Amino acid sequence: MKSDKLQDAIGTVDADLVTEAEKAPKKHRKLKWTAAVAAMLAVAIGIGAYFGVGNPFALNAYALAEAEYPTVAGYPDALLMIGYDEWREDQKTRRTYYGAGEDLDGFFSATIAEFLSGSETENRIYSPLNVYMALAMLAEITDGESRAQILTLLGADSIDTLRTQANAIWNANYNNDGAVTSILASSLWLNEDVAFKQKTLDTLAKNYYASSYQGKMGSGSFNNALQEWMNAQTGGLLKKQIGEIEMTPETVMSIVTTIYFQAKWDSEFSKAKTRTDVFHSANGDINCEFMHRTETYGNYYWGTKFSAVSKRLENSGSMWFILPDEGVSVQELLSDSEALAFLSANGDWENYKSLKVNLSVPKFDVNSKLDLTAGLKNLGVTECFDGSAADFTPLVAEEQPLWLSNVEHGARVAIDEEGVVAAAYTEMRLAGAAAPPDDEIDFVVDRPFLFVITGGDGLPLFVGVVNQP
Numbered sequence: 059m060k061s062d063k064l065q066d067a068i069g070t071v072d073a074d075l076v077t078e079a080e081k082a083p084k085k086h087r088k089l090k091w092t093a094a095v096a097a098m099l100a101v102a103i104g105i106g107a108y109f110g111v112g113n114p115f116a117l118n119a120y121a122l123a124e125a126e127y128p129t130v131a132g133y134p135d136a137l138l139m140i141g142y143d144e145w146r147e148d149q150k151t152r153r154t155y156y157g158a159g160e161d162l163d164g165f166f167s168a169t170i171a172e173f174l175s176g177s178e179t180e181n182r183i184y185s186p187l188n189v190y191m192a193l194a195m196l197a198e199i200t201d202g203e204s205r206a207q208i209l210t211l212l213g214a215d216s217i218d219t220l221r222t223q224a225n226a227i228w229n230a231n232y233n234n235d236g237a238v239t240s241i242l243a244s245s246l247w248l249n250e251d252v253a254f255k256q257k258t259l260d261t262l263a264k265n266y267y268a269s270s271y272q273g274k275m276g277s278g279s280f281n282n283a284l285q286e287w288m289n290a291q292t293g294g295l296l297k298k299q300i301g302e303i304e305m306t307p308e309t310v311m312s313i314v315t316t317i318y319f320q321a322k323w324d325s326e327f328s329k330a331k332t333r334t335d336v337f338h339s340a341n342g343d344i345n346c347e348f349m350h351r352t353e354t355y356g357n358y359y360w361g362t363k364f365s366a367v368s369k370r371l372e373n374s375g376s377m378w379f380i381l382p383d384e385g386v387s388v389q390e391l392l393s394d395s396e397a398l399a400f401l402s403a404n405g406d407w408e409n410y411k412s413l414k415v416n417l418s419v420p421k422f423d424v425n426s427k428l429d430l431t432a433g434l435k436n437l438g439v440t441e442c443f444d445g446s447a448a449d450f451t452p453l454v455a456e457e458q459p460l461w462l463s464n465v466e467h468g469a470r471v472a473i474d475e476e477g478v479v480a481a482a483y484t485e486m487r488l489a490g491a492a493a494p495p496d497d498e499i500d501f502v503v504d505r506p507f508l509f510v511i512t513g514g515d516g517l518p519l520f521v522g523v524v525n526q527p
Contacts (some may be wrong), residue, residue, distance in 0.1 A: 059457070059501075061272055062165055062514050063119075066151075069141070072098055075379055077151065081238060082368065084321055086329055094224075094336055102317065102320055107499075109183060115185060116279070116282060116283045116286060117271065117283055117287060117288045119273075119279075119283075120269065120271040120272055120280065120283055121209055121269070121270075121271055122248070122270040122272055123266060123269055123270050124269045124476065125243070125261060125263070125267040125269045127160050127232065127234070127241070127267065128229075128232065130232075130233065130234050130235050131144035131145040131147070131148045131235065131391065132145065132235055132236045133145060133235045133236045133237035133238075133373070134342055134432065140166050142378060145235060147410065148235070148398045149233075149235075152230060152232065152233065153230075153514070153515075155226045155227070155229040155233060155515070156221075156316050156515040156516075157515070158223050158226030158227050158230055158311075158460060158515075159187075159190075159223070159227050159230075159458075159515065162190065162212075162213060162402075162517070163356045163402050165190065165211060165212055165213055165393075165397070166214055166401065166402040166518055167184045167188070167398040167399065167402060167422075168211070168437055169184070169276060169433070169437065170184065170186060170392070170398060170401055170402075170521050171392050171393065171398055172231065172360035172433040172437055173428060173430060173433050173521075174392055174394070174523050175389060175392045176389075176519065177388070177389070177523045177525065178185075178340060178389065178525075179339075179340045179341055179427050179525050179526070180426070180427070180525060180526070181424040181522065181523060181524055181525055181526055182207075182287060182426045182428065182522060182523045183424060183425065183426045183468055183469035183470065183471055183482065183518070183520060183521075183522040183523075184385055184403075184428065184467065184482075184520060184521050185226070185470065185482040185520050185521075186318075186485055186517075186518045186519075187231065187242075187317065187318065187513075187517055187518065188242075188317050188467075188482050188519075189214065189467065189484055189518050190224075190227070190317045191227070191228070191242060191244070191266070191317075191431070192219055192225060192315050192484045193208050193211065193439075194221075194224040194266075194315045194484060195219060195244065195262060195266055195268075196208060196442070196447055196462075196486060197209060197212070197217060198217070198261060198262055198265075198312070198452065199258060199262075199311070199313070199450055199452050199453040200442060200448070200449055200450055200452065200453075201385055201449045201450075201451050201452050202441075202449040202451075203254065203441050203447070203449070203492055204441045204442050204447075204448050204449045204450070205217065205449070206496070207438050207439045207440065207441055207442070208439055208442075209437055210392060210438060211370065211434075211437050211439055220254050221261070221265045224265060224266065224388065225265045225266070227515075227517065228242050228266065228267065229319070230278040230513070230514070230515040231341050231513045231514065231515060231519070232444060233373075233374070233514065234279070235373075236321070236326060236375045237322070237372060237373050238321045238323075238371075238372070238373050238514075239318060239319065239320040239321070239376065240317070240318075240319050240320075240321070240514070240519075241276065241317065242261070242267075242315060242316065243267070243269075243291045243315065243316040243317070243320060244268035244269070244271040244315040244316070245268060245270065245271065245312070245313070245315075246259065246262060246268055246269070246271070246275075246311065246312070246313045246314075247268045247270075247271050247273075247280075247305065247309075247312035247313075247439055247464050248270060248271065248272040248311055248315065249272075249275045249309060249310050249311065250272050250273060250274055250293075251274075251275075252310050252311070252454060253454065253455035254311075254453065254454060254455060255452060255453065255454070255455055257409070258452045262313075262402070265402055266315070266324045270502075271283065271287075273285075274305050275305050275306065275308075275309045275310075276304075276305060276306050276307035276308075276309070279498070280304075281296075281304045281494060282462055283307055284305065284312070284314070285301060285303060285492075287314070288300045288303070288314060288316065288483060290327075291316035292316060292318055292482075292483060293316060293318050293320070293479070293481055295318075295372070295414075295470045295479070295480075295481040296425070296468050296469075296470055296481055296483060297484070299425075299468040299483070300468075300483065301428055303485055306489075307487070308459060308489050309487065309489065310453075310454070310488055310489075311453065311484075311488065312460055312487070313486065314383075314483070314485075315484070316479075316483060317480075317519065318480075318481050319479070319481070319511065319513070319519055319520070320477070320478070320479045320480075321371040321372060321373070321374040321477055321478055322371065322372045322476055323369060323370070323371060323476065323487035324370035324371060324372045325351070325353075325435055326369075326475055326476050326477075327349040327350065327351045327475040327476075328350075328351070328475070329475050331349070331350040331351070332347050332348065332349050332350070332421070333345065333347070333348060333350075334348070335347075335348045335418070335504065336504065337504050337505065337527055338505040339505070339506065339525055340506060340525055341525075341526070344526070344527075346420045346421070346422075347420065347474055347475075347526050348366070348418050348419065348420050348421070348422055348482050348504075349418070349419055349420070349474075350413070350416070350417065350418050351369075351417050351441065352414065352416050353367075353414070353415040353417060354414055354419070355412055355414075356412070356413065356415030356417070357405070357410050357411070357412055357415075358410060358411050358412075358413055358415060358499055358501070359400070359409060359410045360409050361396045361397060361400055361408050362394075362408075363382060363383050363386045363390060363391060363394055363396070363397060364380055364381060364382050364383060364386070364391055364400070365380075365381055365501070366378055366379060366381065366400065367415050367417060368381045368405065368500050369417065370409055371477065371478065371511075372477075374513060374514050375404075375511065375512030375513045375514055375515075375519075376404075376405075376511075376512050377473070377478060377509060377510070377511050377512075378395070378401075378509040378510040378511075378512070379400070379417075379419060379501070379503050379507060379508075379509055380400065380507060380509065380510070381501070381503055381505070381507050382505075382506070382508075382518070383505070387495070387506070387507055388506045388507065388523050388525070388527035392508075392523075393509060396525045401508070402510075402517075402518055402520065404512055404516035404517075404518075408440065409469070413498055413499060414491040414497065414498040414499075415498075415499060415501055416498070416500045416501065417498070417503075418501065418504070419473075419503045420503065420504075420524075420527040421474050421475075421527070422471075422472065422473060422524060422527035423470070423471075423472040424470070424471055424472075424522065424524055424526075424527070425468070425469065425470035425471075426468070426469060426522075427462065427466065427467070427468045428464055428466065428467045428468070428492050429465070429467075430465040430466065430467050430484065431443070431464050431465045434465060439482070442460060442461065442462040443461055443462050443463070445459045445460070445461035446459070446489065448460060448461045448462065450488070458490070460488055460489075460490065461488060461489065462486055462487070463483075463487050463488065463489040464487050465484065465485065465486045465487075466484065466485045467482065467483070467484040467485075467519070468482060468483050469481065469482030469520065470482070470485075471509075471522055478511060480511060480519070480520050482520065505522075506523065506524060506525045507523070508522065508524075509521070509522050509524065
């Protein structure tokens with residue numbers, strides 16, 4: 059799905075950033091580091107793709123190292139199939155990394171329930187994979203019990219295991235072939251007045267493709283550079299939220315990881331069939347545009363309190379629509395172990411049947427901004443927030459009290475007749491059984507529902523609650 063064809067669904071996308079989004083780096087990754095530098099005490103993590111920046115000169119002034127991503131063969135010409143062999147080999151290489159996240163079901167279920175619960179009337183979007191990568195990088199700059207708590211949440215038995223897994227997940231979800239955009243980017247924003255340990259910076263560069271930038275914390279120019287980088291990585295989808303992010307003079311270091319996802323449906327919805335209908339929201343009935351398509355050989359899934367169908371994305375994963383049974387709320391599903399297991403199952407489910415699915419789903423463009431601080435503490439990551447106990451010794455060359463002060467997560471997902479575009483960021487700041495179905499079913503998503511967007515390897519890139527499409 060070309061970026062300009064989603065303008066109706068994502069009307070605030072900056073045209074220049076969309077143009078930049080179609081320019082993808084095609085070189086092998088190279089990183090050269092200068093002498094040891096300083097870092098700041100804020101960790102910002104987000105979702106977007108590496109598209110270049112609106113003002114490259116602003117970033118060049120601060121750049122210590124910039125990551126370049128693996129070469130990707132372009133999607134072959136649909137008629138002549140020129141370059142098909144090269145493209146097929148690239149895709150085959152990417153698939154060798156699949157399966158790296160197969161042990162993350164516990165992390166996905168726990169964090170989805172924690173971060174999406176409580177959304178009685180508002181929309182709420184969360185990217186499990188983005189927060190996973192953010193926490194993995196946070197583990198790199200901590201030690202002792204601070205690191206141990208993060209490893210426990212991520213289900214890793216050691217930092218070496220985590221590094222290998224995170225790197226494989228990055229490569230499994232990296233694609234920029236002109237048909238699908240799915241890229242995780244990382245960066246370090248360093249305080250020029252604080253001494254850092256070069257070894258830690260090198261480890262982050264090697265395992266997370268992390269670029270690094272050094273400047274004066276709290277200055278307008280350095281904040282502008284951060285915001286421009288984040289907007290470029292997220293395709294301009296989160297300009298409002300990102301515009302509110304500012305590093306302060308007290309910031310020691312900010313880690314920003316991003317992911318941007320864009321893909322077409324495997325079979326598009328016909329615009330001629332889109333029509334206005336009623337969505338029964340928690341705040342009352344509202345009129346919105348519904349898309350319609352019949353999947354002749356679709357799969358229908360069900361559990362005790364829900365039913366679900368998926369729609370394939372071309373050369374990528376799928377988008378799953380999970381509808382609570384009549385009389386069951388989305389919030390009930392988020393506290394139901396069976397429903398939570400389904401959210402990360404990617405179709406590996408006993409209760410399903412192949413049949414003709416008449417799918418009706420509302421077009422939507424939803425976004426949210428979440429404070430993950432309390433949720434992380436509830437999930438066992440507490441010591442990083444305690445200035446008297448947090449251990450950030452892998453990061454700074456001299457002992458000083460550092461702590462994580464807040465964690466925010468913003469995300470946006472839009473779908474239309476052609477496909478899906480989604481982006482998100484996380485900012486971490488450190489400071490000092492339903493009955494079996496009939497042979498044909500009408501699956502009408504006309505009340506609050508859950509959705510999951512998976513990447514090519516099946517991991518959940520985005521999960522959301524839609525109360526108001």
